[in-house]
Amino acid sequence: MEKQVIPVLEMSCAVCAATVEKTVRELAGVDEATVNFSANTLQVLYDPEKISLKDMQAAVRAAGYDLVISENAEADALDAERHHYRDLKRRTIGVWCFALPVMVLSMIFHSPTPLVAWGLMALTLPVLYWGRSFYLSGWKAIRQGRANMDTLVMLSTAVSFLFSLFSTIYPRFWVDMGLVPHVYYEAVAMIIAFVLSGKLLEARAKQSTSASIRSLMELQPTTARLVDQDGEERDVPVALLRPGDKVAVRPGEKIPVDGVVLDGGSYVDESMISGESEAVSKQPGDKVLAGTLNQRGAFFLRVEASGSDTVLSRMVRMVREAQGSKAPVQGVVDKVSAVFVPTVIVLSLLTFVIWIAVAGWSMFSYALLSAVSVLVIACPCALGLATPTALTVGIGKGAQQHILIKDAFALENMCRVNAVVLDKTGTLTEGAPQVVGEELYPGFETYASVLLAAEMRSEHPLASSLAEHLRQKGFVPADISAFESLTGKGVVCEYAASRFWVGNKELADERLAVASSDTYTVYFGKEDKLLATFEVKDALKATSREAVEQLKRCGAEVYMLTGDKESAASEIAREAGIEHYRWGVLPDDKEQFVVELQRQGKCVAMVGDGINDSQALARADVSVAMGRGTDVAMDVAMVTLMNSDLTLLPRAIALSRKTVRIIRENLFWAFGYNVVCIPIAAGVLFPVGVLLTPMWASAAMAFSSVSVILNSLRLR
Numbered sequence: 045m046e047k048q049v050i051p052v053l054e055m056s057c058a059v060c061a062a063t064v065e066k067t068v069r070e071l072a073g074v075d076e077a078t079v080n081f082s083a084n085t086l087q088v089l090y091d092p093e094k095i096s097l098k099d100m101q102a103a104v105r106a107a108g109y110d111l112v113i114s115e116n117a118e119a120d121a122l123d124a125e126r127h128h129y130r131d132l133k134r135r136t137i138g139v140w141c142f143a144l145p146v147m148v149l150s151m152i153f154h155s156p157t158p159l160v161a162w163g164l165m166a167l168t169l170p171v172l173y174w175g176r177s178f179y180l181s182g183w184k185a186i187r188q189g190r191a192n193m194d195t196l197v198m199l200s201t202a203v204s205f206l207f208s209l210f211s212t213i214y215p216r217f218w219v220d221m222g223l224v225p226h227v228y229y230e231a232v233a234m235i236i237a238f239v240l241s242g243k244l245l246e247a248r249a250k251q252s253t254s255a256s257i258r259s260l261m262e263l264q265p266t267t268a269r270l271v272d273q274d275g276e277e278r279d280v281p282v283a284l285l286r287p288g289d290k291v292a293v294r295p296g297e298k299i300p301v302d303g304v305v306l307d308g309g310s311y312v313d314e315s316m317i318s319g320e321s322e323a324v325s326k327q328p329g330d331k332v333l334a335g336t337l338n339q340r341g342a343f344f345l346r347v348e349a350s351g352s353d354t355v356l357s358r359m360v361r362m363v364r365e366a367q368g369s370k371a372p373v374q375g376v377v378d379k380v381s382a383v384f385v386p387t388v389i390v391l392s393l394l395t396f397v398i399w400i401a402v403a404g405w406s407m408f409s410y411a412l413l414s415a416v417s418v419l420v421i422a423c424p425c426a427l428g429l430a431t432p433t434a435l436t437v438g439i440g441k442g443a444q445q446h447i448l449i450k451d452a453f454a455l456e457n458m459c460r461v462n463a464v465v466l467d468k469t470g471t472l473t474e475g476a477p478q479v480v481g482e483e484l485y486p487g488f489e490t491y492a493s494v495l496l497a498a499e500m501r502s503e504h505p506l507a508s509s510l511a512e513h514l515r516q517k518g519f520v521p522a523d524i525s526a527f528e529s530l531t532g533k534g535v536v537c538e539y540a541a542s543r544f545w546v547g548n549k550e551l552a553d554e555r556l557a558v559a560s561s562d563t564y565t566v567y568f569g570k571e572d573k574l575l576a577t578f579e580v581k582d583a584l585k586a587t588s589r590e591a592v593e594q595l596k597r598c599g600a601e602v603y604m605l606t607g608d609k610e611s612a613a614s615e616i617a618r619e620a621g622i623e624h625y626r627w628g629v630l631p632d633d634k635e636q637f638v639v640e641l642q643r644q645g646k647c648v649a650m651v652g653d654g655i656n657d658s659q660a661l662a663r664a665d666v667s668v669a670m671g672r673g674t675d676v677a678m679d680v681a682m683v684t685l686m687n688s689d690l691t692l693l694p695r696a697i698a699l700s701r702k703t704v705r706i707i708r709e710n711l712f713w714a715f716g717y718n719v720v721c722i723p724i725a726a727g728v729l730f731p732v733g734v735l736l737t738p739m740w741a742s743a744a745m746a747f748s749s750v751s752v753i754l755n756s757l758r759l760r
Contacts, residue, residue: 049087050088051085051086051112052079052085053121059193060181063192068104071100075089077089080436082753083436085364088100108181108184125247139233139237142167146230146233158215164208165229179198182195196419197235200419201231204228204231204412205229208227222406226409228738241746260443263316265282265298268301269293282300288347292343293345298336299336300334301347302332302334302350302353304346305331305345310326311323312337326343335354363439385422388422388722399411410730414726416741420741420745421721421744426751429749429756437759438703445692447683449696450682457700458683458697461666464601465637465648470652473588474584479513481578484576485574491522491544493519497522498544506565510580524538532550546568552569555569587689592620595693605625639663648664650663666683667682668693710755
C-alpha cells in the first residue's frame with residue numbers, strides 16, 4: 045500500500061470535498077481516502093498494483109473536479125491556486141461593476157417601468173456570465189445525484205431571474221391576477237456579487253492557512269552546482285541529482301540536498317530544520333541537510349538524498365498529511381454536511397408553501413423572496429471549514445515552531461494530557477556524559493597529554509567524554525606505553541619512565557599517599573601524586589527545569605523513569621524539580637507504569653527517544669519523540685520535537701488546547717449561524733416587521749465562511 049497527498053482543484057464547498065472523498069473511496073484498490081477542503085488536498089492510501097493515480101484522476105474528473113498528479117504537484121497546485129485567485133478577483137470586480145448599478149436603479153424604481161425592467165435585465169446578464177461557475181458546478185453536482193453550495197446559489201438565482209424575466213416579458217399575467225409584476229434582478233446580481241466576494245476572501249484566507257507549507261517548501265533550492273568527473277561545475281535542477289553525485293556549495297548558499305561533506309568545511313545554520321540557534325561545524329564525514337544555510341566556508345558534498353527523499357521533504361510531507369487528516373469531531377460534521385443541502389432545499393419549498401397557505405397568493409412575492417433567502421443564507425461551507433481550517437493552521441504553526449504533529453487525532457488528544465512521563469537519558473539530560481567540573485593541580489598541564497592518550501585507549505563509557513574535553517582545550521595525545529586496564533577501577537600506563545593512573549576513588553585511595561576526602565568521578569595522578577579530578581556525568585539540559593515547571597502550570601503531573609541507579613535518578617529529579625520518579629526500570633516496566641496511570645483515569649503523554657522506549661510510547665495516549673534533524677523518530681511517534689529543547693512540549697500542549705478551542709468556537713458559530721439565520725430567512729420575524737431579503741442573506745452567507753477562517757487564523 046502507498047500513501048499519497050494529492051492537491052484537488054475545482055472544489056467550492058464542504059459537500060464538494062465529500063463528493064471527491066466518496067468518489068475516490070469507492071474505487072477498487074483504494075483503502076482510505078480523506079479530503080481536506082481547507083487545504084484542497086486528497087490523502088489516499090491505495091494499492092498501486094490495482095489502481096493508478098491517473099485512474100483516480102479520471103474518476104474525480106468525471107465527478108466534476110480534478111487532481112494534480114504531476115511530478116511537481118505541490119508547485120503546480122500552488123500555481124493553479126494563484127491563477128484561480130486572479131481569475132476570481134477579476135470576475136468579482138466585473139460582477140460588482142454591474143451589480144451596483146442594478147442595485148441603485150432598483151432602489152430608485154421600486155415598481156420599474158417595462159423599459160427600466162429590460163434595462164435591469166440587460167445589466168444582470170453580464171453578472172450571470174461572470175457567475176457561470178455556480179451553474180456549471182451546480183449542474184455537475186445534480187448530474188451526479190448530489191447537491192452542493194453552488195446548487196443552492198444556482199437554484200436561488202435561477203428562480204429569481206426566471207421569475208423576473210417572465211414578469212419583464214409578460215407583466216400582464218400578474219396584473220390580471222391583481223398582483224404587481226415585481227422583478228428581482230437586484231437579488232440575482234447581489235447574491236452572485238456577495239457570494240463571489242465571499243469566495244475571494246475565503247481563497248485569500250485559505251492561502252494564509254497553508255502559508256507554513258509554502259514557507260517549508262521555499263527552503264529547498266531548485267538548482268544545485270553539480271561537479272562532473274573533470275571537475276567542471278554546472279548548474280542543474282535538483283531533480284536531476286542522484287545519490288553519489290558530487291555537489292559544490294559556496295558561502296551564503298542554501299544546501300540543495302541531503303549529503304555528506306567530502307572536502308572543505310564550514311559552519312551551517314540548521315535552525316530552519318532543528319530550531320537550534322547556533323551554527324553547526326561541518327567537516328569531512330559530517331552530514332548536511334537540504335534547506336539549511338551555509339555560512340562563510342565552502343565545501344563539496346556527496347549526494348545521499350534529493351527531491352522528495354530529503355529530511356525537509358519528509359517534513360513537508362508529514363505536515364501535509366497531518367493537515368489532511370480528520371479529527372474525530374469531523375465525523376459528525378461530515379454526516380451533517382451530507383444531508384445539509386437537500387434539507388435546505390426542502391425547507392425552502394416548505395417556506396414557500398407555508399407562506400402561500402397562510403397568507404394566500406396576495407403574498408406571492410414575499411413567499412418567493414423568503415424561499416430564495418432560505419436557499420441563499422444556508423451555508424455548508426462554514427460547517428465544512430470549521431475543523432480543517434483550524435487543524436491546517438494549528439499543525440502548520442507547530443511545524444514553524446519545530447513541532448511535527450503526525451495527525452489530527454494527536455493534536456486533538458494532546459489537549460487532554462494531564463500526566464507526562466519523561467525518559468531521563470536524552471530527554472531531560474543531554475544524553476551523553478560531559479565534564480561538568482574539574483580541579484587541576486600543579487603539574488597537570490605538563491602531563492595532560494598522557495591523560496588524553498590513556499582515555500583514548502580506554503573502553504570506559506566516560507573516557508570518550510573526558511578525551512573530547514581535553515581535545516577541545518587543545519591538548520594532543522602523548523606516546524604512552526605499558527597500558528593496562530584495571531577492571532572496576534581504571535587504567536594505568538607509563539610515560540617518560542613514570543607511572544600514571546586514571547580511575548575512580550577506589551583506585552585513587554590505593555595510589556595516593558593521603559586518601560582524597562572529596563568524591564569525584566575521575567581521578568588522574570602520577571605515582572602517588574594527584575594531578576587532577578574531574579566530575580563527569582550526563583548533565584541536565586539547560587531548559588529541562590523550565591519545561592517541567594511549564595508542564596506543571598499546564599496542569600500536568602510530571603514523572604521521570606530511568607534505568608539508571610537511584611543516586612543518579614534522585615539527583616536529576618531534584619535538579620529538574622520532579623517529585624515523582626522511578627529508577628532501575630526496564631522497557632516492560634515503563635509500559636506497565638503508563639498502564640497504571642491510565643487505570644487511574646489519566647491521559648498520558650510519554651516522551652522518549654522513539655526506540656528504547658517504544659513499548660511505553662505505543663501504549664501512551666500521546667507519544668512524543670525527542671530528536672535532532674535526521675535522528676528524529678518521525679515515523680514512530682505521534683509528535684516529534686525536532687530539537688533538544690524540552691520546552692517545546694508544553695508549547696505543543698498549549699497549541700493543541702488553543703486549536704481545539706478554536707475548532708469548538710468554529711463549530712458553535714457554524715451550527716448556530718444556520719440554526720438562527722434559516723428561520724429568520726424563512727420569515728418567522730415578519731409579524732414584527734423584519735424580513736430578510738436575498739441580498740442580505742447572501743451577504744450573511746459569505747460572512748459566515750470568512751468568519752470561520754479568520755477565527756482559525758488567530759492561531760497564527
